[in-house]
Amino acid sequence: MTKNQEILQLAEKYGFDECEVISAEPFLQYKKDFEKSSYAEDSDITYDPKAYKKDADKIVVLLKAYNPYDESYFTSDHIYVDAYYVAGNECYFSAKNMAEEISGWRYAAYASPRISFRHCAYRAGMGKRGMSALLINEKYGSYVHIQCLLTNAPLDITKNIENTEICDDCESCTLSCKGGAMQGNGFVDINKCVRHYMPAKRYVPEHIRKMVGSSFIGCTDCRVACPHNLKIAKVKPPQDLLDACYIPVLADSEHENYKKSFNTLRNYIGTNEIKKMKLIKSVVIVIGNTKDKKYLKILDKLKSRNDDKDLLEYIHWAENEILKAAI
Ligand code: SF4
Numbered sequence: 001m002t003k004n005q006e007i008l009q010l011a012e013k014y015g016f017d018e019c020e021v022i023s024a025e026p027f028l029q030y031k032k033d034f035e036k037s038s039y040a041e042d043s044d045i046t047y048d049p050k051a052y053k054k055d056a057d058k059i060v061v062l063l064k065a066y067n068p069y070d071e072s073y074f075t076s077d078h079i080y081v082d083a084y085y086v087a088g089n090e091c092y093f094s095a096k097n098m099a100e101e102i103s104g105w106r107y108a109a110y111a112s113p114r115i116s117f118r119h120c121a122y123r124a125g126m127g128k129r130g131m132s133a134l135l136i137n138e139k140y141g142s143y144v145h146i147q148c149l150l151t152n153a154p155l156d157i158t159k160n161i162e163n164t165e166i167c168d169d170c171e172s173c174t175l176s177c178k179g180g181a182m183q184g185n186g187f188v189d190i191n192k193c194v195r196h197y198m199p200a201k202r203y204v205p206e207h208i209r210k211m212v213g214s215s216f217i218g219c220t221d222c223r224v225a226c227p228h229n230l231k232i233a234k235v236k237p238p239q240d241l242l243d244a245c246y247i248p249v250l251a252d253s254e255h256e257n258y259k260k261s262f263n264t265l266r267n268y269i270g271t272n273e274i275k276k277m278k279l280i281k282s283v284v285i286v287i288g289n290t291k292d293k294k295y296l297k298i299l300d301k302l303k304s305r306n307d308d309k310d311l312l313e314y315i316h317w318a319e320n321e322i323l324k325a326a327i
Pocket residue numbers: 132176177178179180181182188192193194195218219220221222223
């Protein structure tokens with residue numbers, strides 16, 4: 001069996017749907033994009049994989065398709081968690097395990113390198129670039145998650161194209177964005193995009209809070225609007241995840257089920273996204289959008305227990321949203 005076949009087998013074992021090997025030469029298009037627009041949120045992502053790891057000359061690009069959750073299972077008393085982030089967390093650990101197995105073959109292998117996964121997928125021919133800046137895969141639409149491994153394993157390159165085509169099949173994604181974040185040229189102004197803020201990882205301005213709806217993390221509007229996704233079936237979210245999204249428990253850290261819900265969310269979405277303060281701030285923003293006066297008592301309790309300036313501002317805003325709706 002060749003090393004490429006072994007890698008394919010590993011990718012399959014860890015649940016990936018597509019796997020290609022590309023060269024680790026610099027991503028000049030990414031560099032140009034980054035200079036032109038701030039669409040890449042993390043400035044520590046390098047366009048040159050060798051600057052990240054000198055000893056790696058290939059990139060194994062892995063793609064996992066997922067089915068979006070049927071939102072109707074999330075009631076108005078639930079925060080909404082998008083399946084993308086659950087798939088992302090799974091992919092992170094799968095890629096980590098794959099890298100460990102490759103290291104066991106005595107080659108360097110680095111999972112989740114700080115390079116642009118999307119540009120790796122374009123080079124791997126896994127799809128075109130959407131107007132929404134999402135990868136559009138022919139089979140799975142944009143319901144995909146990408147992971148990468150940098151390695152020096154003796155692999156043949158299976159694809160290496162420079163695909164800069166931008167999908168302009170329609171305007172649905174651009175029109176769906178409430179924040180006007182899409183610039184109409186394949187770039188997203190991250191300062192106008194909900195994902196830049198949620199789950200409350202930085203100060204969330206009032207106009208963004210209103211755009212959040214019930215979504216705990218990110219925003220699904222441009223993905224849902226894309227006709228390439230119409231054929232992908234929605235599925236019921238796992239019951240324990242749904243249970244963990246119940247607002248009255250998440251808003252009360254003294255509730256007997258709080259710890260269980262917190263840990264379940266961590267298991268599904270990862271420890272980076274689920275931190276106590278981020279969680280409660282996000283839950284309060286969602287409460288404001290429910291406009292349900294039954295939450296006033298909970299907000300009152302939260303006010304007396306916290307002194308974080310931003311959280312207190314969100315509580316005050318949520319109370320006002322509820323009271324305004326009650327008039
Ligand atoms: S994720 Fe939401 S806010 Fe961000 S660009 Fe897409 S539609 Fe706009």
